[in-house]
Structures are given as structure tokens and as C-alpha cells.
Amino acid sequence: MSEPPANRPAVVRARDVAQRFGPRTIFEHVSFDVAAGEIFVILGGSGSGKSTLLKLLIGLRPPSAGEIEINGRRITGVDGAAGLTAARREFGVMFQSGALFGSMTLLENITLPLEMFTTMPAPAREAVARVKLDLVGLADAAGLMPAEISGGMAKRAAIARALALDPPLLFLDEPSAGLDPITSAGLDRLILELRDTLGATFVVVTHELASILAIADRCLMLDVTKRGVIAEGDPRRLRDESTDPTVRAFFRREAL
Amino acid sequence: MTSTLETAERDGGVALTLSGRLDSAGVGPIWRRATGAAAKAGDRKLAVELEKVTVCDTAGAALLLAIEAAHRGPTRFEGAHEAVRSLLENVRQAVGHEAKQATARGQQADAPNVLRDALRATGNGIAYLGEAAVAFVSLPARAKMFRLRDLLRYMDQAGFSALPLTVLLGFLIGLILAFQSLVPMRRFGADLYVANLVSIALLRELGPLLAAVVLSGRTGSAFAAEIGTMKVNEEIDALVTMGLDPMTMLVLPRMAAAMLVMPGLAIVMDLAGLGGMSIVMMSFGFPFITIANQVQYASTTGDLFGGLFKSVWFGAAIAAVACRAGLATGMGPRAVGLSATAAVVGGIVITIVIDGMFAVLFNQAGM
Numbered sequence: 001m002s003e004p005p006a007n008r009p010a011v012v013r014a015r016d017v018a019q020r021f022g023p024r025t026i027f028e029h030v031s032f033d034v035a036a037g038e039i040f041v042i043l044g045g046s047g048s049g050k051s052t053l054l055k056l057l058i059g060l061r062p063p064s065a066g067e068i069e070i071n072g073r074r075i076t077g078v079d080g081a082a083g084l085t086a087a088r089r090e091f092g093v094m095f096q097s098g099a100l101f102g103s104m105t106l107l108e109n110i111t112l113p114l115e116m117f118t119t120m121p122a123p124a125r126e127a128v129a130r131v132k133l134d135l136v137g138l139a140d141a142a143g144l145m146p147a148e149i150s151g152g153m154a155k156r157a158a159i160a161r162a163l164a165l166d167p168p169l170l171f172l173d174e175p176s177a178g179l180d181p182i183t184s185a186g187l188d189r190l191i192l193e194l195r196d197t198l199g200a201t202f203v204v205v206t207h208e209l210a211s212i213l214a215i216a217d218r219c220l221m222l223d224v225t226k227r228g229v230i231a232e233g234d235p236r237r238l239r240d241e242s243t244d245p246t247v248r249a250f251f252r253r254e255a256l
Numbered sequence: 257m258t259s260t261l262e263t264a265e266r267d268g269g270v271a272l273t274l275s276g277r278l279d280s281a282g283v284g285p286i287w288r289r290a291t292g293a294a295a296k297a298g299d300r301k302l303a304v305e306l307e308k309v310t311v312c313d314t315a316g317a318a319l320l321l322a323i324e325a326a327h328r329g330p331t332r333f334e335g336a337h338e339a340v341r342s343l344l345e346n347v348r349q350a351v352g353h354e355a356k357q358a359t360a361r362g363q364q365a366d367a368p369n370v371l372r373d374a375l376r377a378t379g380n381g382i383a384y385l386g387e388a389a390v391a392f393v394s395l396p397a398r399a400k401m402f403r404l405r406d407l408l409r410y411m412d413q414a415g416f417s418a419l420p421l422t423v424l425l426g427f428l429i430g431l432i433l434a435f436q437s438l439v440p441m442r443r444f445g446a447d448l449y450v451a452n453l454v455s456i457a458l459l460r461e462l463g464p465l466l467a468a469v470v471l472s473g474r475t476g477s478a479f480a481a482e483i484g485t486m487k488v489n490e491e492i493d494a495l496v497t498m499g500l501d502p503m504t505m506l507v508l509p510r511m512a513a514a515m516l517v518m519p520g521l522a523i524v525m526d527l528a529g530l531g532g533m534s535i536v537m538m539s540f541g542f543p544f545i546t547i548a549n550q551v552q553y554a555s556t557t558g559d560l561f562g563g564l565f566k567s568v569w570f571g572a573a574i575a576a577v578a579c580r581a582g583l584a585t586g587m588g589p590r591a592v593g594l595s596a597t598a599a600v601v602g603g604i605v606i607t608i609v610i611d612g613m614f615a616v617l618f619n620q621a622g623m
Contacts, residue, residue: 058497088499099490113498116400161494 008035011169011201017066019052026052027228032220039195039202039215044222050205051173058093058171059084091169092162098154100146106157107142113164132160152183172204176211188214221247261286263293269301275308278316287319294327302327307335317347384580391503401504410510414475415517422470426525430532438540451547452554458529459559464567467521472603476578479510480599483582484592511575518571519564558623566614573610574603
């Protein structure tokens, strides 16, 4: 387990986290810290459990074992519910499919959290939501329905919605999966810009090599056969220095 | 030329000679004979002669591996062209790799356990009722999540849009009931009492029940499909991670809408049915004023309000069952369809169960 950069508090802490489905172990003994302002990438092949790990981190399902803390609040265990409720105000999530609400326009998708959790009047909510859409380059699409936009636009709109309440922490599930290289690179740049302008912390799940090398400060690699973490650290150093055959194969795009 | 298979005894073993095209069209006709012959060879040597094979694709390779698997002793492939040999090796490796991966993942097929599934389903149902109750109690604290705009939309969807169908069904049922009973009742000179029969049947039972069937078929399925699609698209997960309660945002407004529109639908059903009956009776020579008088004399406000009271609970139960079916939607394209079906079937069943309970209750209360 490598330590996060010194002098910065851990925003996300995972200790000995395991997930099992019946007799099947997806991963176990997963421990890591994500420091404030960091872009932390969880990577691994298909079926290695990276999306499952993300679901545990955002409290959508309890881990089979282990502890998870967000901003110092425990969100797992019998007394984790209160911590989870409080933590949910402090992070935003972008789901793999975008998960925009299909019965609302993009603008309404973004004003919804503002309507629910702030006392802003309607015009203020709309103004704030438009700023978020501007940030992700979708100013012209505010009135469109989710069914009317492309996959890349849906992902950007989902990031805008995750940003609605300006959370200090963002979880992104496969932001560049299924996108063309240009759109994908645009999203990577957007993530870096958001980190620099808003100072947000990002936890990103992806298996897109180009994206990992472009954005990640540190990464954690899961492997299906080892059922856990096989590497952690700076992805560029892992690419050049790792001796693990799976890590080398992943970064060199080779078959095992 | 497609494929052919010749079997021969050779050197105390068996020789299979394959020729022609071993592709998806070619392997079908010889598959059973080839694997059968391999199995029959038992412990004896098996030689598979491939020299006359002109084309072999992955279907052909699968056949060769199946022959190998069917034979208990050693199998030798002879005379294969270089391309066939390398394809066979690739496929063999892929199959072996997959098998290894599957063991690595520890995949085990769970034996179906009806009792455990039934217990789990019951437990989930009780948990759902509990969640709904908690959501209802904590509604004042989450008033913002209960959106009036959504409530009005669901009322429009469940109520106003259902009016034409309700009128048509009610009218036809009144018409049929009156016509079916008029002919036999006339023999006893009791044909005027058809008005009593139809009005009591409609107000107490058929009006609310048929309105419930309309609600379940039209709106219950739509509720389940809407929520099911949201589930498949991860929209429910998105709500939860935002700290919004799906029960308060999605289920309670739908239940409230169904409870609010059901008495209206039941009244419309009643009136349309009485209209249908009146037309039949008028065509048999009764003046409208006589029919109206008879209906007024026969049925009490208790009949009407008893029926309307029941309809409110039918609405609540149908919406709850439909939303539950939606929230329980699994993954994949079939899941939403299954949920919609479950919503309609469950809605109709629960309506009739509740109707039976009310029949006992009303009877005990002397109504």
C-alpha cells in the first residue's frame, strides 16, 4: 500500500475492503488512501471488480468486509448510515451510462439537486446550472432531453450534474468508455481543468490506457485472477518499472 | 462439396476420415455420427484423418475438439494442413484459457432453491412495505422530494387519459349485464328489477373492480416500465447517491395519484354502466324516469361510498405493487417487460384479494 502525497488529508480511505458474491470472491484486502486534490484512477481488466469497488465507495452496496471513510466519516458498518447520508452531500457521481433522468431536460437534471438541497430561488438555480453546463461545453444543449444527445454529451452532462452542488469529491465511472479518441481526450482535459479550477478530488474508474496516462496522479490496479490489488502508484512509473507480468501486459497492450 | 465422414477399423483402432468443408454448414450433418463414433471407439486408438479437408473454420475446430472430448483414449489428428492445425491450436488454447478463467472466478451454478427464493421474495415484500411506511412518516421532513408537478402528471396519466376507456368499458358492461338478465327476468315478470340488480352490482362491486383492472392494465404496467427503465439506466442509483429517496420521489407520488383518481374512475365506470343499462331497458319499453326511479330506490349511498372507499385502496395497492415490480427490475432487455407483466398480474391479484377482505369486513360491519 503506497501512501498518498504527504501533508494532504485523505479524502477517501479504504481499509481491507472485500467483496464476495456468494462463494465467489471478486476482490479482498483492498486498502488505499486518496489525498485531497488528487486524481486517483482505479484500473483493471473486465471483471476485475473496479466498478463494484466504486459502488462500495459511493455507498450503493455494503462491502462484504472492511471499512471505508469519506472525509473522515465512516460510511460502512452498522453505524455507517449517518456518515453515508452526510458524505453524500460532499461527493458527486458520474455513472457509466450517464444516468441522466430521462423525463427531464439537461438543465432540469442539473437544477434538481439544487432544488432539493439549497434554498436558491428558481432563477438562481437556473443560472448556476447554466454555469455548470458552460463548464462542460454544453451551453447550447440546456433544453435538450437526454434521449436527444450523443453518448459523449450525456457523459459531459452527467459530470455537470455531479458538479451541481460543487462537491469537493467526484467519482467518475468509465468517463471515456465507448467514446471516440477526440471526445475522450476532451473529457480528460475537462477533468484536469476541473481539478485545477475547482480543486476537486477525483476517483476515476477506467481501463482506457491513454486516459490513465493523461490524467492519473496515482492509480490502483485490480486483477481478476489475484482477486485484489496487484499494483499501486504513478501509472508512468508502473508502465516503465513494474515487474508484474499482468501490469506490464496492461500498459504495453500485450496479450498475456 | 460439403463434408463427408468415413469410419473404418485400422490396426486395432478406429480411423475417422473427414473430407470437404468443415464449416458451420458442413459440420451439422456429420456431428452426431463423428462424436458417436469417437465415443464408441472407447479405449482404443482413434485416428482422425484430415488430409481431404478443404476448409476448416472455428465450427470445424469445435467439431474436432468435440471428437477429442467424446473419445476416452488418445486421439490423433493426421494429415492436417498447416492452417487447420494452427486454427485448432488457437481454438484449443482459447477454450482452455476460458475454462481456467472460469475456475479463477470460482463460478458455481447455484442449485435452484424454491423455498429460499420464496422466503427471500416475502422478506423483500415486507421490507418494501416498511420502506414505504417510513417514507410516508418522514414525508414532512422530505416534503421537497415529493414533487407536486410529478403528482399532477401521474394523475393525468392514470386518471384523465383513462377516461375514454373507462366510459367504453362501463357502458358495455352495463349493456351486457342488463341484456343478459332482462331476458330470463322477463319470464317471471321481474324485468323492472334488472335496474336494481345492475345498479347494486355496479356500485358495490363491478365499478370499482373494473376501474382497478383498467388502472392495473394501463397505469400499473406504465409505472413498472418507467421505474424499471430508470433502474436499468442507473437513474435510481443516481438518485440514491444524490441523497434523494426513490421511495419518496418515485413511489409515494404514484401511490397518491392512483388513490386520488380511483374514486373518479369508479364513479365514471358506475355512471357509464348505468347509462348502458338504461339504453337496453329503454329499448325494451321502460321509460327513463321509471329506470331512474328504480335505481334510486334500489341502491343506497352506502353502496356507492362503500365502492368508492374500496377503490381508493385498490389504487394504493396497484400502484404499490407496480412500483415494487419496477424497483425489482433486473438487468438486461427482458427485465423491463417482465416487470410490466408482474405489475399487471400482481395488481389484478391484489385487487381481488383486497376485495375479498372488504367483503368479509363489510359483512361483519352489517353493511
